[in-house]
Amino acid sequence: xxxxxxxxxxxxxxxxxxxxxxxxxxxxxxxxxxxxxxxxxxxxxxxxxxxxxxxxxxxxxxxxxxxxxxxxxxxxxxxxxxxxxxxxxxxxxxxxxxxxxxxxxxxxxxxxxxxxxxxxxxxxxxxxxxxxxxxxxxxxxxxxxxxxxxxxxxxxxxxxxxxxxxxxxxxxxxxxxxxxxxxxxxxxxxxxxxxxxxxxxxxxxxxxxxxxxxxxxxxxxxxxxxxxxxxxxxxxxxxxxxxxxxxxxxxxxxxxxx
Numbered sequence: 001x002x003x004x005x006x007x008x009x010x011x012x013x014x015x016x017x018x019x020x021x022x023x024x025x026x027x028x029x030x031x032x033x034x035x036x037x038x039x040x041x042x043x044x045x046x047x048x049x050x051x052x053x054x055x056x057x058x059x060x061x062x063x064x065x066x067x068x069x070x071x072x073x074x075x076x077x078x079x080x081x082x083x084x085x086x087x088x089x090x091x092x093x094x095x096x097x098x099x100x101x102x103x104x105x106x107x108x109x110x111x112x113x114x115x116x117x118x119x120x121x122x123x124x125x126x127x128x129x130x131x132x133x134x135x136x137x138x139x140x141x142x143x144x145x146x147x148x149x150x151x152x153x154x155x156x157x158x159x160x161x162x163x164x165x166x167x168x169x170x171x172x173x174x175x176x177x178x179x180x181x182x183x184x185x186x187x188x189x190x191x192x193x194x195x196x197x198x199x200x201x202x203x204x205x206x207x208x209x210x211x212x213x214x215x216x217x218x219x220x221x222x223x224x225x226x227x228x229x230x231x232x233x234x235x236x237x238x239x240x241x242x243x244x245x246x247x248x249x250x251x252x253x254x255x256x257x258x
Contacts, residue, residue, distance in 0.1 A: 013113050013244035015153065016040055016050040016076070019195025019213035022085065023067050024058035029217045032237040033071050036216055039257045040239075041074040049109055049116050050076050053195035053213060054083025054157030056095070061087075065094035079109045081118035083157035083196060084127045084171070088120075104135050108142050114153065114244065115146050121156040121173050129158025129173035129196070136182050143186050151248050154183070155193035159212055161205050167220050167230055168197045180206040190248045198231070200238065200254045211252050214238040 021033040040050060052072070057064035072078050082091050082105050089100035096105075104120035119139055121129035131139075139154065146152055160176035162169040173179075173194075183189055183206045191209045198215030199222065219235040236256040243251045 011045060012246075013048050013151065014045075015114070015116065015242045015244075016047050017053065017155075017193055017211070017213045017240040017242055018050065018216060019053040019157075020055040020083070020198055020215035020217055021052065021068070021071075022055050022058040022215075022217040023064045023071075025061075025063070029058065030067060030071070032216055033068075035257050036237050036239055037071050037074055040076060047076040048111060048113055050074070050078045051109075051116055051118065051153075051155050051193060052078070052080040053118070053155050053193055054081055054122070055085045055195065056080060056082065056091070057087070058085055058217075060085060060090050062090045062094040065090055069095050069097075077109055077111070079107055079116055079118055079155075081105065081107060081155060081157065082120055082122050084122050084129065086122060088122075088124065104132050106135050106138050110146075114151050115142070117142050117152060117154045119154065119156045121158040128171040129156070130175050131156070131173065131179055136178055140182050143182075143189065146188065148188055150188060151190045151244055152186070152188050153191050153193055153242070154189060157194065158196050159194040159201075159205075159210060160192075161203060161210065163197050163199075163201050163203065163212065164222070165197050165199060165201075165220055166223060172196070176205070183208065188248070190244060191242065191250045193242070200240065202252060209250055209252075211240065211242060211250070213240045214254060 158173035
C-alpha cells in the first residue's frame, strides 16, 4: 500500500490558524494574505477548518472586508472572527453579508469531527479585550450542546494572559477569570486559540493549551531580541496548523509561507 494513501485514510483533525492580516488599501498586506490563503487552497489534502482570529481589516472599512471576502474564498471551511481593529457593523455587512449590528460577533463551526467556536473579545473603539456576559452565556450554551466525545476548540482575538510581549500584554483580554469559570468542567474543550500578539506562542490558561498564531502582516520583536525595533515587516507571513489525534491531544506546527 502507498504510504501516502494510508495516511490519507487516517487523516487526523487539522485546523489551519491564521491571524492579524490587517487588510488596508495598500498592496503589501493584501499580497501577504493572498500568499497565505493561496497556499492553503493548494494543499493536497482537505483541512477540517481554517480559523482567522481577528484584526481582519486594518481600519474597519467596507472596502477592506470586500477584499477579505475575495481572499478567503477557498475550498476549506473558513471561520473568521473580529479583533480590535475591526468594525462590527462593516464586518457583518461586507464580509459576512448579513444585517449590520454592533453586537458581539460570536460564531460557531460544527462538523462531524470537531466544533470550532469563535468568541468576540473586541471592545468597540478600544484596543484591549473583554468577553461580554452575552458572549460567555452563548459559549456556555454551545459547549452544553456539544456531545462529550466531540473535541471543541475555543478561539478569540485577545489572549487572556500575558505572553511577555510588552506591545500587546497591556491590551490583552481582561476579566479572564469569567472565561476560566465558563470552561471549567468541560473535558472536551481541547485547546484555546488566539492572535493579537503578532508572534507565534504557546502557553496554558485554565489548564488548557493556549495557542497563539503568528501575525501575517508583521512580526513583533521580543524584548531580548534587542534594538529599538518593535515590529519586523520583512519576516515571511506565517500560520499555524493544529493537529488533533483521536485522544484529543493537540500538536501545533508553525509554518512560514515563503
